[in-house]
Amino acid sequence: MSFRSAGFRPAVLGSAIALVFALSASALMAQDAQPKTAAPAAAATAAVPASATTAAAPATPVVEAAAKPGDATAGQAKAAVCGACHGMDGNSSDAQYPKLAGQSEQYIVRQLTDFKAAKRQNPIMMGMAAPLSQQDMHDVGAYFASKTPLPGVADQALVEHGQTLFRQGDATRGIPACMACHSIDGRGNPGAKYPQLTSQHAQYIQATLKSWHDGTTWGDDAQSQIMPAIAKQLSADDIAALASYIEGLHSADAQPAATP
Numbered sequence: 001m002s003f004r005s006a007g008f009r010p011a012v013l014g015s016a017i018a019l020v021f022a023l024s025a026s027a028l029m030a031q032d033a034q035p036k037t038a039a040p041a042a043a044a045t046a047a048v049p050a051s052a053t054t055a056a057a058p059a060t061p062v063v064e065a066a067a068k069p070g071d072a073t074a075g076q077a078k079a080a081v082c083g084a085c086h087g088m089d090g091n092s093s094d095a096q097y098p099k100l101a102g103q104s105e106q107y108i109v110r111q112l113t114d115f116k117a118a119k120r121q122n123p124i125m126m127g128m129a130a131p132l133s134q135q136d137m138h139d140v141g142a143y144f145a146s147k148t149p150l151p152g153v154a155d156q157a158l159v160e161h162g163q164t165l166f167r168q169g170d171a172t173r174g175i176p177a178c179m180a181c182h183s184i185d186g187r188g189n190p191g192a193k194y195p196q197l198t199s200q201h202a203q204y205i206q207a208t209l210k211s212w213h214d215g216t217t218w219g220d221d222a223q224s225q226i227m228p229a230i231a232k233q234l235s236a237d238d239i240a241a242l243a244s245y246i247e248g249l250h251s252a253d254a255q256p257a258a259t260p
Contacts, residue, residue, distance in 0.1 A: 154248025162245025
């Protein structure tokens, strides 16, 4: 159907215009009557407080970069605070504190890590280890590993007993030879993280063995259970003899333990 202007009456045109206005008005009224709950997705997202989105998002764990082999030069500065107890070169003058000179980097890192994680309990050392990164620990370990332990002196009255236990153990009581893990001259095994014992203060060795004998442990892994189990088989005389013998034990070249 088509419309021609000649046949399109004014009355009809007026009715059509009125109808268009009526429909438009109805549409506008219907739109205004809709509830305002539906908001654009972007606006809804923007309305959420930043704190709410942050709280909902999972925390991103802080991953520490893998440590490089220790730098003894960097470690010297980092180890300065250790000197108060262990001596600036790792040779402590107070026998209650262990000598660290010549101790392997790997063993020192393991102990500092355990102190930081509170697996090994010592109020002073836990506080000292807390701020250290793994790289700090490696650097400190490398520094002390580069130093030479000063030789000690054994009580001759205890040498024979101590030497027998260190080199042969006592199979009847389930006591292995100490040198099986700590080497024939007490220099330890860095790869297995078995510590150097040579020239260590007898007082420190004795106190540590007694602590293990009485039930103290330095961790919950299999390696941490080795020495407590052995120490339980030792008598007070065994402990005294071993501690004295170890203090007087040193290799002829007196070189620091090698760090692979």
